[in-house]
Amino acid sequence: MTEHDFNQQLLAFLDASPTPFHATQKMLEQFLAAGYQSLDERDTWSLQSGGRYVVTRNASSLVAFTLPSDPVVTGFRLMGAHTDSPCLKIKTQPEQVTKGYLRLGVETYGGVLLSTWFDRDLSIAGRVSYQSTAGEIKHQLINFKRPVGVIPNLAIHLNREVNNGVAINAQTQLPVMVMQLGEGEKGSFNEILLQQLQTEGVSDAEQILEHDCILFDTQKAAVVGLQNDFITSARLDNLLSCFIGMQSMLSGGDAVASVLVCNDHEEVGSLSASGAQGPLLKSILKRVAQTEERYQQMIAASMMISCDNAHGIHPNHAALHDDNHAPLLNAGPVIKLNANQRYASNSETSAWFKWVCQQASVPVQSFIMRSDLACGSTIGPITSAELGVRTVDVGVPQFAMHSIRELAGTKDAYHLMKALVYFLQIERI
Incomplete structure (x- = not known):
């Protein structure tokens, strides 16, 4: 898929997804069209090696996963995002x-x-x-x-x-x-x-x-700028990451077991049955593992990339950023770091993501909030704490976060997808 094709599909996805319900429905439709089997949490599951599955809860959260090999041995390559927006x-x-x-x-x-x-x-x-x-x-x-x-x-x-x-x-x-x-x-x-x-x-x-x-x-998502440098749309935070994760799953092949989780309610704290602080992802992974010991082995072998947009340095308000950690639009995905665990990244997981980007020929940046300003958070620390899985927080840099209309670069989402596709092909972490 070319960058142009990727962005055109992204714009269509954004326009078709005014609510978490619609976003989840669109992702479900694409996974089913790609051969994923829909599972009902109320049923007894008979999971098969080589199978590809998708589960929804409350019609606003989704988990898609593949089982090409024994995930207890290889671990899962997990990606996370959220379907809701302010x-x-x-x-x-x-x-x-x-x-x-x-x-x-x-x-x-x-x-x-x-x-x-x-x-x-x-x-x-x-x-x-x-x-x-x-x-x-x-x-x-x-x-x-x-x-x-x-x-x-x-x-x-x-x-x-x-x-x-x-x-x-x-x-x-x-x-x-x-x-x-x-x-x-x-x-x-x-x-x-x-x-x-x-x-x-x-x-x-x-x-x-x-x-x-x-x-x-109702204004449509669009590519703007004299050189088509920017994407402007509602709900870039965080449907952009949902789309990137979905396309990565659909393009990443079946080399290792992989998971995409798109939770609802991140913007209000994630504490719900379908939020990251709820039991959705853990319950599915435990059903895959079948026993507690196998589950613990699987988690120890896994890694998660939590994807949620980052603050690009705003040219009209540059003083509100730390100059050494001020991401530029169209300069690659961003590793998000915070000493007080508002993000789940640490030196191990950040190093892994930098290595992945190098292997995928993708530029990479780092973001740390100014020390005198409060830092936001993501599903990364919540999911990492709930599961005990190694996690790195990354995202596409953007402007106007939580506005009715947000702005990102036309290159960054495609770059992040390329990195995630490579991540889904690593046999051992």
Whole structure:
């Protein structure tokens, strides 16, 4: 696959994945098309040497794995990412009518860069749970696709100090305006969802029981710059890594046992049944190993690369970076390090990743946060602690992390995939 083809497929994946549910569905479809067998956690598994398998939980987290040889002997080559991104989530009973405008109340999910959500063409997507005409409880993904709402900014004439920095109140200033009502009309979000289900071909929905819906920006992902240097899109953090991991699995061959885990809920701490601090990955690996001793042997022989985007040095704010650890866009994937274990990288695992990049002819960089600034974290330390597996935290450098629209380089994701493909071919670590 060429870099151009890779990036075009990446853009399509980003546009098709407005929520963790949609991202997981798209990855599941691609794995199944490549011959992976879907497993249900409720069933008895009969895993075969040479088999390729995929499991989902909550329809928002995914684990894909291959078994070409005995993983107890060779260990697993693990890759991790997360499916969720900071966003605005629509409340269960969101209707607010003011001066004839129907607005939907929202909650902030994760560390949202709130100012970027104003004056955007917003749509709605997510999962709807409903009662069918036959009395069954069913679940359906929906995507309005077209712009259906906006959060209008207040004119500068009414807020003269806005350019000096103004706090944003999530309760009162973020409800999204979706409709202007006639006199005596009452807006109902559940009725809106019922109509959307019908539009998307669901004919048996009788009553909405619950929904898990978010707002998203309808502007398409794009390659930008005079020399096409950059990719700009929503949800680069961290669907970019999910796509890289998926393409690495599909391109990496079957030399050794390999795993891709894409967890939900990283942006809110990972503590959930489908998050990295939950039991999903461990339970699957234990079912592969079958006994506790074999599991411990397998983990000791394994290594994990946790992929989550890194902070590239911002040319307008260069002073906020450590000059010696300030990654550039399009200069290769980044090893993320932190003395206080906010990242799981250590000298052993960092050395391994540098060696992998050298073998794959991929440039590599390092990132350490300024010592006087707080550092973020990833699923790396959580998964490493849960499993006891050697782990390195890496990622593609980007700007505008947690904005409604983020920016990365056109070369870095492809470089990281090449490194991961090589990683999946190493017989002993």
